Amino acid sequence: MNDKPKLAVFKFSSCAGCQLQIVNLEEYLLDIAALVEISYFVMAKRENADAIYDIGLVEGAVTCGEEIEKIKEVREKCKLLIAFGSCACYGGIPSMKNLVPEREVEKRVYEDVSVIHSTKAFGIDQYVRVDGYLKGCPVDKDELVELIKSALLGVGPNLRPHCVCVECKLRENVCLFVSKGKVCMGSVTSAGCGALCPSLNRPCEGCRGPMNDPNAPSLARTFMEYGLTREDVARKFRKYAGETEAFRKGAEAV
Amino acid sequence: MSLKQIRVNYVARVEGEASLDVKVQDGRVEELYLDVYEPPRFFQGFLVGRKFDEVADTVSRICGICPVSHQLTSLLALENAMGVKVSQQTRDLRKLLALAQWIQSHTLHVYMLAAPDFLGYESVLAMADDHLPVVQRALRLKKLGNDLTDLIGGRAVHPITCVVGGFTKVPSREQLNAIRDRLAQAKEEMLTTVELVAGLPLPEFTRECEHVALSQPDQYAVNEGRLVSTRGLEITAGEYRRYIKEKQVPWSHALHSYIVGRDSFMVGPLARVNLNFDKLSPDARRAAEKTGIRFPNFNPFVSALARAIELVHCVDECVEIIDRLDPHDEEFSVEIRPGEGAAITEAPRGVLYHSYKVNAQGIVEKADIVSPTAHNVNNIEKDLREFVPKVADLPEEEATLKCEMAIRNYDPCFSCSAHFLRMKIRHEDAGRP
Numbered sequence: 001m002n003d004k005p006k007l008a009v010f011k012f013s014s015c016a017g018c019q020l021q022i023v024n025l026e027e028y029l030l031d032i033a034a035l036v037e038i039s040y041f042v043m044a045k046r047e048n049a050d051a052i053y054d055i056g057l058v059e060g061a062v063t064c065g066e067e068i069e070k071i072k073e074v075r076e077k078c079k080l081l082i083a084f085g086s087c088a089c090y091g092g093i094p095s096m097k098n099l100v101p102e103r104e105v106e107k108r109v110y111e112d113v114s115v116i117h118s119t120k121a122f123g124i125d126q127y128v129r130v131d132g133y134l135k136g137c138p139v140d141k142d143e144l145v146e147l148i149k150s151a152l153l154g155v156g157p158n159l160r161p162h163c164v165c166v167e168c169k170l171r172e173n174v175c176l177f178v179s180k181g182k183v184c185m186g187s188v189t190s191a192g193c194g195a196l197c198p199s200l201n202r203p204c205e206g207c208r209g210p211m212n213d214p215n216a217p218s219l220a221r222t223f224m225e226y227g228l229t230r231e232d233v234a235r236k237f238r239k240y241a242g243e244t245e246a247f248r249k250g251a252e253a254v
Numbered sequence: 255m256s257l258k259q260i261r262v263n264y265v266a267r268v269e270g271e272a273s274l275d276v277k278v279q280d281g282r283v284e285e286l287y288l289d290v291y292e293p294p295r296f297f298q299g300f301l302v303g304r305k306f307d308e309v310a311d312t313v314s315r316i317c318g319i320c321p322v323s324h325q326l327t328s329l330l331a332l333e334n335a336m337g338v339k340v341s342q343q344t345r346d347l348r349k350l351l352a353l354a355q356w357i358q359s360h361t362l363h364v365y366m367l368a369a370p371d372f373l374g375y376e377s378v379l380a381m382a383d384d385h386l387p388v389v390q391r392a393l394r395l396k397k398l399g400n401d402l403t404d405l406i407g408g409r410a411v412h413p414i415t416c417v418v419g420g421f422t423k424v425p426s427r428e429q430l431n432a433i434r435d436r437l438a439q440a441k442e443e444m445l446t447t448v449e450l451v452a453g454l455p456l457p458e459f460t461r462e463c464e465h466v467a468l469s470q471p472d473q474y475a476v477n478e479g480r481l482v483s484t485r486g487l488e489i490t491a492g493e494y495r496r497y498i499k500e501k502q503v504p505w506s507h508a509l510h511s512y513i514v515g516r517d518s519f520m521v522g523p524l525a526r527v528n529l530n531f532d533k534l535s536p537d538a539r540r541a542a543e544k545t546g547i548r549f550p551n552f553n554p555f556v557s558a559l560a561r562a563i564e565l566v567h568c569v570d571e572c573v574e575i576i577d578r579l580d581p582h583d584e585e586f587s588v589e590i591r592p593g594e595g596a597a598i599t600e601a602p603r604g605v606l607y608h609s610y611k612v613n614a615q616g617i618v619e620k621a622d623i624v625s626p627t628a629h630n631v632n633n634i635e636k637d638l639r640e641f642v643p644k645v646a647d648l649p650e651e652e653a654t655l656k657c658e659m660a661i662r663n664y665d666p667c668f669s670c671s672a673h674f675l676r677m678k679i680r681h682e683d684a685g686r687p
Contacts, residue, residue, distance in 0.1 A: 010668055012293075013312075014318075015315045015318040016318040021351070026396060026397040027393070029393060030389070030598070033382070044379070045379070047375035047376040063294075064293045085570050097296050097299060097300035106296070106299070108299035109294065110294070111501075112502055116294055118294055118296070118523075121311065188281055197408075200415050200422055202413075205311060235304060235308065239308070239312075
């Protein structure tokens with residue numbers, strides 16, 4: 001039992017939806033627990049070991065001074081550190097606040113801001129080296145299983161570098177963007193979700209962040225042709241991954 | 255003179271981060287701080303300037319455990335603000351979606367977060383060796399809730415299809431029938447869950463605070479209704495801010511909620527069962543009566559039982575709604591109009607309030623969100639102030655556990671309330687050598 005690899009789950013600024021996806025592996029959960037020792041997982045366990053972990057899954061963005069210290073400590077304790085979900089990868093939804101001066105955002109919620117020590121929200125690789133990225137808001141359960149399997153096998157996970165459009169075509173969906181005139185982020189967004197939203201008649205919102213080498217400025221210009229305002233285009237790109245260089249280029253292209 | 259300090263550095267098996275710090279002197283609580291150290295989230299801050307059709311996706315990310323509640327409440331508030339009317343099918347599907355999330359969330363709490371306390375385990379996984387069938391049942395029921403959410407909403411965590419005005423995709427009759435059969439089959443297991451919880455050694459502790467919940471004359475209120483209480487409150491969502499306010503306390507990122515002119519209050523399954531007992535399904539009522547525990551009930555530890563009773567109701571009402579539905583895709587369009595609107599729903603953890611002001615371009619100018627845990631934090635502290643002296647003389651480990659259990663009763667969601675919890679229970683005795 002003690003020679004099983006140790007898995008740790010850490011929470012930063014986040015909704016806990018990605019850690020919940022671990023518990024949501026319902027039919028595999030006991031199998032996974034047989035292969036790895038779930039050694040640190042505060043949301044699920046009361047006894048959490050302070051140890052060196054083989055795999056560390058970090059959920060959430062870094063949004064305050066205390067978390068900057070904490071992510072550095074976590075890095076020291078994890079042999080393999082995974083940015084677990086779009087918040088940890090890019091800053092995610094919390095990074096939407098980066099568009100407004102920090103003090104102003106604070107004042108909108110708290111009367112006394114003297115006890116609030118928040119910073120701009122970033123993905124964890126702003127502060128530490130990261131060994132792998134599991135994208136998505138939330139992470140996809142199949143990709144999570146793939147990641148755990150490959151980590152146990154000591155090989156790189158088979159994650160997709162291409163855009164959501166590829167998966168959308170494979171599902172034989174009618175294109176919402178070209179055929180129905182709905183503004184869709186699929187052509188610049190990283191695949192792996194199985195084109196879930198477009199398959200449900202909702203355009204892609206870009207929750208998985210940029211694919212490898214996207215042409216975001218071109219898409220931004222097409223959005224303008226579709227009648228979006230500059231502010232609309234900026235909002236599209238500055239949502240889940242607005243701090244990535246690729247999506248920032250899209251936001252600033254028009 | 256004896257001075258004891260109880261400290262819980264982090265409250266485990268809850269969503270989010272909080273700590274508790276208590277100082278007890280001569281059997282009296284001198285200081286008690288429930289510190290929600292979850293970093294501030296600022297959703298109300300950064301929603302300003304976003305477009306109305308981005309709000310539901312964004313607020314969903316307040317909480318991965320109750321994303322449906324945040325989505326639905328924001329949609330209802332925005333529809334009120336912009337004068338959007340929705341179809342009866344949309345209302346039915348939304349209630350189904352909300353109940354599906356209750357099944358997922360209540361199962362998670364009853365079996366995985368709370369039960370290990372009562373059965374003496376550190377986690378549900380640790381229970382698997384001795385109680386494998388119970389753990390398997392937990393996973394099966396939780397999966398049922400998730401699969402139903404997935405069917406209606408397109409995804410269990412952060413659903414996709416529910417938008418301002420309606421649903422982008424509606425499940426087919428065949429799909430609904432398939433899950434209806436699974437729900438009907440789960441009924442027996444939900445009844446077993448009530449028996450399981452009723453058999454747990456729930457601590458004796460009663461504190462008669464004000465309980466607040468949505469209520470409707472003809473059904474168990476979830477997405478619609480008036481906000482009522484055990485002390486005569488009866489208001490609409492639009493009147494909420496005149497009666498319920500929040501104050502900032504220096505030791506916590508969670509704002510403290512109170513009823514104007516009165517005090518803290520409790521929201522959640524126990525408040526709902528207390529206020530709406532006669533609206534529960536007949537089998538849920540019978541299951542409750544069979545336990546011998548009477549409602550209204552003011553022992554916060556009975557919340558676990560209230561969750562189990564609601565699980566029975568959830569299955570019954572889901573089946574009823576599915577049988578009534580004639581599922582079909584609907585065309586709908588939304589006209590952007592300026593306005594201000596509020597809505598209240600019952601999230602798994604209790605009363606959730608959203609309010610928005612949008613301008614003529616559909617841009618959010620003001621957002622106000624109060625989560626169930628934000629409603630409850632003040633009341634959890636009040637519970638602890640009375641509860642701690644009763645357990646302070648127990649051995650340190652046991653006293654700490656009991657305090658954690660008193661917090662876990664509320665199934666707190668600290669991400670939602672941070673505005674929210676780190677828990678320290680210091681347990682020192684100055685009189686000890």
